Amino acid sequence: MSEKTPLTGAKFAAIFITAFVVIIIANLSLVYAAVGSFPGLETRKPYVEALNFNSKRHAQEMLAWKTVLEYSGGSVRLTITDASGARVVLPAIEARLGRATSHAYDRNLTLNFDGELYSSIVNLPAGNWQLRIKTQSLDGVPFMRILPLIVGDRS
Structure with missing residues (x-):
């Protein structure tokens, strides 16, 4: 049988930091994909267009x-x-x-x-x-x- 090692403060901090790093990397990847695929504005003067829309x-x-x-x-x-x-x-x-x-x-x-x-x-x-x-x-x-x-x- 293997002996379990105690969960120390350093191990807990490493797990906590690793989890947040993974989340941040995933979020940055999604932001990069979203911004890279955005085609841009529909019109150069959205306010003026909105005034005449109706x-x-x-x-x-x-x-x-x-x-x-x-x-x-x-x-x-x-x-x-x-x-x-x-x-x-x-x-x-x-x-x-x-x-x-x-x-x-x-x-x-x-x-x-x-x-x-x-x-x-x-x-x-x-x-x-x-x-x-x-x-x-x-x-x-x-x-x-x-x-x-x-x-x-x-x-």
Whole structure:
């Protein structure tokens, strides 16, 4: 049989300090990972944007546009309809496709309108993507959306 050694003050201090060092290293690792993956600010003037947010949101809601985003066969397809279900035809749409957590995958898309929907050919690996669109109605009302897009297996 082995004899148990008593727990002295020095041993207890070493265990206590080692535990805290492990916790601090784990926390610093998590902070490093979080800061390293943060893409940055959404806007350069958040205060000014916030002042006008409700009026812009209300004007956009009055358009009553509905968006549907799909991806299959290497093609992103966007459908925009109005309240009556008619297709919305726009002169230009700014589209930026990327991941929510990193700008490394971001790319601008040119969406071509074929009379029914807007589409662009792009090869996407499986994962969680988002399409940010900016456009405006023919009477000048700005319209912006961030549309989620899940590519691949949903399980």
